[in-house]
Amino acid sequence: GAGVSQSPSNKVTEKGKDVELRCDPISGHTALYWYRQRLGQGLEFLIYFQGNSAPDKSGLPSDRFSAERTGESVSTLTIQRTQQEDSAVYLCASSSGDFFSYEQYFGPGTRLTVT
Amino acid sequence: AQTVTQSQPEMSVQEAETVTLSCTYDTSESDYYLFWYKQPPSRQMILVIRQEAYKQQNATENRFSVNFQKAAKSFSLKISDSQLGDAAMYFCAYRRTGNQFYFGTGTSLTVIP
Numbered sequence: 617g618a619g620v621s622q623s624p625s626n627k628v629t630e631k632g633k634d635v636e637l638r639c640d641p642i643s644g645h646t647a648l649y650w651y652r653q654r655l656g657q658g659l660e661f662l663i664y665f666q667g668n669s670a671p672d673k674s675g676l677p678s679d680r681f682s683a684e685r686t687g688e689s690v691s692t693l694t695i696q697r698t699q700q701e702d703s704a705v706y707l708c709a710s711s712s713g714d715f716f717s718y719e720q721y722f723g724p725g726t727r728l729t730v731t
Numbered sequence: 732a733q734t735v736t737q738s739q740p741e742m743s744v745q746e747a748e749t750v751t752l753s754c755t756y757d758t759s760e761s762d763y764y765l766f767w768y769k770q771p772p773s774r775q776m777i778l779v780i781r782q783e784a785y786k787q788q789n790a791t792e793n794r795f796s797v798n799f800q801k802a803a804k805s806f807s808l809k810i811s812d813s814q815l816g817d818a819a820m821y822f823c824a825y826r827r828t829g830n831q832f833y834f835g836t837g838t839s840l841t842v843i844p
Contacts, residue, residue: 647830658737658822658836666830705774711830720832722776 618642620723622708628729629698637693637726641710648691649720650683651707659707665691698730735825737835744813745843751798752808752838754823761785764826765799765806770837771819779821782806810840818842 621640629635641648650662661675665685676682680698685691695702705727709720734757744750756765767779782790782799790797794814798807810817823835 649832651834659824659834661831661833664831672831707774707776709776719778719781720776725774727774 620708620710620721622706622723622726624726625724626727626729628731631700631730632697634694634696635698635728637695637706637728639691639693639708639710639723641689641691641708642721644688645710645712645721646688647711648685649709649711650691650693651709652677653705653707653725655704662693662706695728698728700730703728703730735823735833735835737823737838739838740836741839741841743841743843744810746815747812749809749811750813750840752810752821752823752840754806754808754835756804756806756823756825756833758804758825758827760827762828765797766824766826766832767795767797767806767808768822768824768834769817769819770822776822780808813842815842815844 620642623638627635646667648665651659652662653659663676663683664672680696683691683693705725707725708723711720736755738753742750763784765782769777769779780790780792780795780797782797789799794811796809806823818841820837820839822837825833
């Protein structure tokens, strides 16, 4: 498994419930990104992890959203008290973190549906 | 703040013809990278082509090439000899020195047989 993986691929939840989305980046990639993509829209930056530095959380839309990353490994995006407007595809991407190694590798995304 | 604008929500092209997708961006930085990503219905984002801002030469990858106009902050993608497999959403993206990426809203490309 050389690529970025995400789980689950699809998640249906009731309004008000909490959900956790998981991302497994490519081994050795120090940078990890979460994006939200609403239907027919572009990618909306949520949060960025780079090594042991403090994450850039500037894109998180509310305090119901949070994310963690264990070292340079797995990341979990948590959405508390889900709302219908949270319905979207959540994409994770990783990169080597070197500015001169610019490419992001994307996972297949998790489609979240809040009913 | 950096913004990326794709003014063409939808485009269509006849198979084997050439199409150009537009992208403009706003930045105060001098060193950055620009990208075009393709997202087919499978949702998997695929890098199509990249351009380093410090390079004046336009990037080319087989049938894909860009027209990078740094002063105008324009970064268009040209697809030559369009194929049915080129049908997808295309996103223009900007990467700043802090490693953060900014994406446009996308252009949906239809290839007509």
